[in-house]
Amino acid sequence: MPSGLNEAKQVHFIGAEDWGDSGAFNSLCSDFGFQRGDSSEEVCPLYEYQQQEHQQQSNLGYGLIDDLQFDMVFPPVQTCMEETNMLGELPTMFSDVEPRKEKQHFPFASLELLNNYGSGFKRLNGERKIEPLPLDDFIGTDVVGKKLSTEETVRVAGTRFIQSSSQTADLHPVLSHPFGFSFSGLSDEEIKDVELVEVLLSSAEKVGYQQFDRARKLLKQCDSLASNTGNPIQRVVFYFTEALRERIHRETGRITSKDLEKKQPFDVDKAMMGPNPAVLACHEELPFSQVVQFTGIQAIVENVAEAKKIHIIDFAIKNGIQWTVLMQALASRNQCPLELLKITAVGTTSVHLLEDTGKRLMSFAQTMNIPLSFKIVMVSDMLHLKEDLFDLDVEEAIAVYCEFILRSMIAQPDHLESVMKVIRNIYPCVMVVIEVEANHNSTSFVNRFTEALFYFSAFFDCLETFMKKNDPNRMIIESLYLNAGIRNIVATEGPERNIRHVKIDVWRAFFARFGMTETELSMSNLYQANLVVKKFSCGSSFTLAMNGKSLILGWKGAHLHSVSVWTFL
Known part of the structure; x- marks a missing residue:
């Protein structure tokens, strides 16, 4: 390791008040140090981030570079739409196309997503690594007795939902799961969370079928259990419930074009331009x-x-x-x-x-x-x-x-x-x-819904780790910034759906x-x-x-x- 890694240069900042009243700018900037080192050595000029507002230089133990353990991941190519030809023309790669007219079967359409989404949650020596895993890799892993993350809860609920919806179980041998149809090993809170997500998935299925009356009844069940101030599952379901209800209102005409013109959507990019x-x-x-x-x-x-x-x-x-x-x-x-x-x-x-x-x-x-x-x-x-x-x-x-x-x-x-x-x-x-x-650009509503649910569930889980439940900044991030993405991805179609992501x-x-x-x-x-x-x-x-x-x-x-x-x- 270059000797310069153990040296830091303190930089004092003035005029930080110009960046807002939160004090965040001063904390963010003044805690970056920069290395001094001989030019013959490969020394990174950006140094470590310190979290305390007034930090004096200290000797830090950096460990060995072997401890990084960067996992090499080569997941299957996932395109912005299922029918995309990667070598096709630009409009084919990114542009929206007219959705299929026939109704989509939610469980079968989402089977591959639930099976291959990002990773499993294999635990090795107490750590979780990013690597694509089939759902049957839950078997034999030590999951009983450990609290499920928000993303894991969604995976369990999705598996149970598909199992309960499938008429021929032999068509889905990969969906074997240690929890099966039971809740063995889950706490009471986790059982309620899994059930809540199952209701949400069922309501999304009914929306995909355009069975709006049945979907509304299921969304009312979500309303009674979800909360924007609860645990991460309750919070994420709360906002997805709102988005599904808005989609129903759009498709049934309860929200007109004039209503949409009057209602100015929250502009995330503009809001992030200031301090x-x-x-x-x-x-x-x-x-x-x-x-x-x-x-x-x-x-x-x-x-x-x-x-x-x-x-x-x-x-x-x-x-x-x-x-x-x-x-x-x-x-x-x-x-x-x-x-x-x-x-x-x-x-x-x-x-x-x-x-x-x-x-x-x-x-x-x-x-x-x-x-x-x-x-x-x-x-x-x-x-x-x-x-x-x-x-x-x-x-x-x-x-x-x-x-x-x-x-x-x-x-x-x-x-x-x-x-x-x-x-x-x-x-x-x-x-x-x-x-x-x-992948939030699929022309399939149910696939896009599933991808978005996994993605935002992980983000809400992360916020739970770093911010208190009643933190006003967390409430703003969830209710404005994350909610804007959820609503646009789930509730809108065509040119109005401008929040699109591809891998x-x-x-x-x-x-x-x-x-x-x-x-x-x-x-x-x-x-x-x-x-x-x-x-x-x-x-x-x-x-x-x-x-x-x-x-x-x-x-x-x-x-x-x-x-x-x-x-x-």
Whole structure:
């Protein structure tokens, strides 16, 4: 291990009050240290994340790099729609198509999803690893007496639901399960949770059949058991119940087009552009955003190590806090002094919020003695984005940063293709892509519902670990941010369904069309990403895994986010 790993440089921040009243910015930024090391050694300039507000430098035991145990995962290719040809045209890969007219059988349609979803929950030496497992791998594992996670509860409920719905059990030998039709080994609370999810799945089945009266009765049962202030299962069922009820109202005409025009949906992307206290609290208290940003920025640092002029093009800058980390890393460079850091924010709305972000970054740059130029490229439509709108310099190293932005254009494949052509023409030295690792773009309602239920169940479980039940920031994250995703995925169709996610395999096939090649994350990057995780009290629940050259972040076996780094041939 390089000796520099045991050294840290403290950086004092001033002007943190400009980032909001929550104090989260000061805690987030001031707790990042940066290494000093000999240039001949491979030393990561982004260091460890400390969680205390006023932290003095201390000697930390980092252990051996062998302790990382990154699980190599190569799951089956899952496309954005079941009928997709991975080598087809762009509209075939990402665009929505007219749903099938015939009614879908929920149990059979969702059998493969329930059997292959992300992982099993095999326990080895008390740890859970991300690896695809059939449901019959529950047999022989030590699950009795251990509390089920939210995602595991959904799997048990789904298995029981399919078993009870199937008329010919011999068609489903893979669905053998130690719990079977009994609740042996489960606590009273877990039994109630499993039953609640079964009722939710049954109501979704009836919605898929367009048996709305029967679905409403089942949703009333959910209402009596679910709660937005209860345990994670009760909370997630509460919001899925609302989404199913909204879907029924849409399909039966109880919600008209005029009603929809009056009702302004919560804009998640816009809400995350400012120094929102709930968002900053989520960033500070949960590992996900810190790890993905840390990993992505470290990849940029490594690719611009010898550049004196650096140009960052951010397609979703939000509150911009990620670039304070980059500035600290650049300020610690001794071998290659920085002449200019240029940050260009791309946007289509809320220019005043982008300007506020720029002011905060400029103020921060002054405290770090970083020569910063902040520019905004504002277009009314992403189709109007052209490379000549960017102030490009042949002497600068260009890095493109896309955090949860490309998925917003999946519903408009012409926009996505146009943006990718612009990026290719800019020819950056590196492009970082951070996305949701889930398939929420299926044209099959029941399959999309099942995928979304697993994904959000894991997220609600994670919130339960890090935030108190009555934490106002948790209530805001669940009721506004997560609820907006659930409702859009479950209740809407066509162009209105704009929250769509596809997995890394789909992005990988798509990027190949533009001459992009996936880049390996350095071992130093992975090692120190793991250090960030270890600063949170989550044991082995938070998982890091590799899919090809991409980093997959998960929670108790469920994949949630991906970080991939790309260069152009």
